[in-house]
Amino acid sequence: MFARKSEIRNPVRMGLLLEFETAFPGEKPLTVGEYLKGGNRETILNVAASFLGFKNQQSKYEDNREFISMCFRAENNELANKVYDRIKELEKKGNRVGIINTYSSLTLFEYFFKAPEEQQTQSEEEFEVNFFKAYLVINSEFTKKQHIAFDSTKDLSKELAFPMMMFCMNYPTSDKTYYDIREIWITQLWKATILFQYLSSDEKTKPLYNAFLEHFAVNDWEEYLKSFLPLTISMMSNHKEGHVDFEVSEGENKDKACAFLDKLIIEAEDELNEFDFLTLRSKPFYKVKDGHYRIIFNLFVVEKIFKGMYFLLREVNKGLPEKAQVKALKSFFGDFFSERILFYDVINTILPKLKIKFSGQDMVAKKIIGGPDYYLRKGSDIMIMESKDFLIPADAKMSFDFERYQDEFEKKLYFEEVNGKEKHVGVMQLIAFIKRLLLKDFGLDNNYNYREVNIFPILIVHDHQYNVPGFNKLIDYWFQAELQELETQGFYVKKVQPLVIISIDSLIYHQIGLAKDIQLNEVLKRYIQHTKREKNLKFRSEEEVKSYTLSKQIAFSTFINEFFQAKGLQEVPPVLEKVAPILFKEKD
Structure with a gap:
């Protein structure tokens, strides 16, 4: 049987970039x-x-x-x-x-x-x-x-060589190339709203929140977003291709508007970070002349809504008296806010009526040690989730080097040697809990037959840079090695599904479809089936082999976008309904 063309489109296409030597053969470049x-x-x-x-x-x-x-x-x-x-x-x-x-x-x-x-x-x-x-x-x-x-x-082995080559070639720039600006705008705004609501309500973060408002000379976070969002909305409505400029109109608020924008522009004295354009990410505008500003890159502007918020808050936090500072701000963002606030909110949104679900906090409260960040069961389908909000160093990201990537991702998602001992994360945490499930050693839910339930191990990530073909393959490769070890120990693992990496943005963006139409466990089944290689296929050429292999490396985020679109399930989250009443409420 010949390989069929996939109905799910992969945004990463094989092709060539025009080089100097091709366009001007025999000419020595300057x-x-x-x-x-x-x-x-x-x-x-x-x-x-x-x-x-x-x-x-x-x-x-x-x-x-x-x-x-x-x-x-x-x-x-x-x-x-x-x-x-x-x-x-x-x-x-x-x-x-x-x-x-x-x-x-x-x-x-x-x-x-x-x-x-x-x-x-x-x-x-x-x-x-x-x-x-x-x-x-x-x-x-x-x-x-x-x-x-x-x-x-x-x-590398035949199984890994081509997928990892494609991953290494695309990972450094995929987040700046393969994205949907509308999806990013919606998910960034959703996350920013939840963040601001928390910062403004918790006593520990109020000094930082108030200092942030003072930095931008605004009265509350709603005013900040009202000042910033028009800079992003203009890009969404602009159908022309080319640069986008802003002219601050004359009037009594011109000085205030310019002062706001001047905090977001790159200036000649700024030191440009040599890796992954970190400075341009931080300051994605430049001033053409007084009152006239230009966007450098639309993606970086939209990501300022939430992703760039950490860097803004970090600088403000440094200027606070030590007693007022949020200690370990990076940990606050990556561990506390991402997992306990944002992640929990999203799961409750997409699975509001699921009866058997326990967050990590629920398990701790019931003195369950070593549980996942979320446990969910729908009938015979068990989903266990670990939430990982992390970035690897920018120089590593831009290396194109498999060995470097393997080292960095092992530490974040597999294990790390610390003082002669292995610190288990991600994959190993999921394996440890799967072992408990197969032993029926989870006290909050053991009313199932371990030979009949499907176990879906899931890693939730918080940045769209991991939505690149091949990444899931690498992490699942490690997972399968550990799962095989469980099998050698006599555990029944035939119903344990491949590990799936899910961007939290995909869950936010498709929250309505997941809550009303097709639940997450069903989408996971479709994804796993789609990425499974069929046996005994015949190919007409080496290029067809590569194209087929690449189609099986598709990220879950790409799959669910295409799958929901094909099903006509394109209802986007009610972000404006959620935010508009807050942003445009009447002040007392």
């Missing part, structure tokens, strides 16, 4: 600085921001003819046609060729934002050619880094 010396700095920043303003899905500039036509004027038609012809020759071999790359656009912006203004010596005709060449030089640098992915995975 450095980016040499190509753009004597160019107009303002124009360079404008173009970089425009490239970053292209749609990341279904952009008209995915058409290389369209993009090249935009880049070159009539005087450079001959060169433009040669480049386009070389692209078409390459695509005849079955490779899709792309030109625009988010990494290259962000790198170009960073490079020239720090560069001093200099006298313009290049003509417009020269500059557009040299700009194009400079961009392709950065593309070439990027693809050279991707070769680390090939080298670091080539000696």
Whole structure:
């Protein structure tokens, strides 16, 4: 039987990035600085921001003819046609060729934002050619880094080699490439609302909350969001591709509005972090002139709603007297708020009527030691969840190196050697509890036949950067090794399902469909079936093998988006209904 084409679309596509050497064969490249010396700095920043303003899905500039036509004027038609012809020759071999790359656009912006203004010596005709060449030089640098992915995975087992190569190639930039800006906006706003409600109500966090309000010169968090959200909504309603600007209108509130925005702009004296564009994430606007601001990258702006809140609060927290500071702020965000506030809220939202469900706090209250962060049973389906809010170091993320990734993710999701002892997390925590379930040693729920229940081990993650093909494969590979060890000990593990990694954003975004139409355990069954490799398949080519293998590495977040869309279950969470009455309530 020949492999069937999957009905679930995978956003990650195999293809090639146009490099300098392909477009200009035999020509020795100069450095980016040499190509753009004597160019107009303002124009360079404008173009970089425009490239970053292209749609990341279904952009008209995915058409290389369209993009090249935009880049070159009539005087450079001959060169433009040669480049386009070389692209078409390459695509005849079955490779899709792309030109625009988010990494290259962000790198170009960073490079020239720090560069001093200099006298313009290049003509417009020269500059557009040299700009194009400079961009392709950065593309070439990027693809050279991707070769680390090939080298670091080539000696892996056949089962892991291709999935891990694809993971390593895509992970450094997937969060900046494969995303739905509408979904991120909704989930960021949902999480920010819950965070602010908690900060403003808990006595321990009120000093930090009040200092935050003072920093932005607002009276409450509702006023902060009312000031910030219009900056994001304009991007959602903007159908044009290119940069997005803000002009602060004249009026009595102009100075206050400018002061607010000035706290979010990158400035010449800011030190640019060399890894993963952390500075641009923190300050995703720049000032064109007084009262005139430009978005650098729309994703970074939207992520400021919640994801960037930690960094803002961290700086404010540092300025507080020691007694008023929130101790271990990172732990507060990652452990306390993410797990006990946000995670619990989401589970109760998607499974409001489930009778058999126990949070970690419930278990602690009933003196159950070693339980998961959440236990849920629907009939013969048991779901056990561990919530992990973590990031790996930015330099590790941008390494493209499997060994580096394996080391970092092992510590966060498997185990870590600490003072000669193994500290068990994630996978090992789930395995330990599965062992208890198979022994019927969970005092809060043991009215089941362990040979008949399906056990779904789940890791909940809190950042969309893990929605990349291959990541689930790696973590489940570790899980299966530990599960096999249980089997050798005589445990019945045939009904234990593969480990699934779920982004909490997917649960927030699809909360209505999960609560009303198809419950999570049923979606998990569909996902596991979809990612299972069929046996005895025949393939017509090596490319077909790779395409089929890649289709089985799809992240759960991508699967549920496509699955719900196919079922017509696209009702988004009532975030505006939840937030609007708060934001626009009448003040006493």
